[in-house]
Amino acid sequence: MTRDLPVLVVDGTRFSDLDGFARELSQLLSGYTWRGNLDALNDVLRGGYGTPSDGWVLRWVGSETSRAALGYPETARRLERLLPGVDPSNRAAFETRLDEARRGEGPTLFDEIVAIIREHGPGGRESADGILLELS
Numbered sequence: 001m002t003r004d005l006p007v008l009v010v011d012g013t014r015f016s017d018l019d020g021f022a023r024e025l026s027q028l029l030s031g032y033t034w035r036g037n038l039d040a041l042n043d044v045l046r047g048g049y050g051t052p053s054d055g056w057v058l059r060w061v062g063s064e065t066s067r068a069a070l071g072y073p074e075t076a077r078r079l080e081r082l083l084p085g086v087d088p089s090n091r092a093a094f095e096t097r098l099d100e101a102r103r104g105e106g107p108t109l110f111d112e113i114v115a116i117i118r119e120h121g122p123g124g125r126e127s128a129d130g131i132l133l134e135l136s
Helices: 018-026 038-046 063-069 072-085 088-102 109-118
Strands: 007-011 056-061 131-135
Touching: 007 018, 018 063, 018 072, 038 109, 056 063, 063 109, 072 088, 072 109, 109 131
Parallel strands: 007 056, 056 131
Antiparallel strands: none
């Protein structure tokens, strides 16, 4: 029998870009504001940043709307904003990734966020966090 887990709901119809997703997710966190940094998202999912302890469900309703909102244009926009701060040793690879996004190739921002969340659930490297992602 599966134990009952707290359910946090992200509504994909309430935002149209990464900043909006960050605001939507932050509303679910108790006493913490996530500002859209994907490394920090990992920290949030590990716990201690206003998420339930001992596992929870992240139910992402309107996920197809989010897939479009966090698609290639938003992926390229995010990468363009990050580019000035990229270490010179990583700049060529970063610019290649940016060029791919501009051409509509490679993972989108939506894909990256989903992959990060799934790492904290069944079969992921950080599955002990017990996060179940439901896309609907």
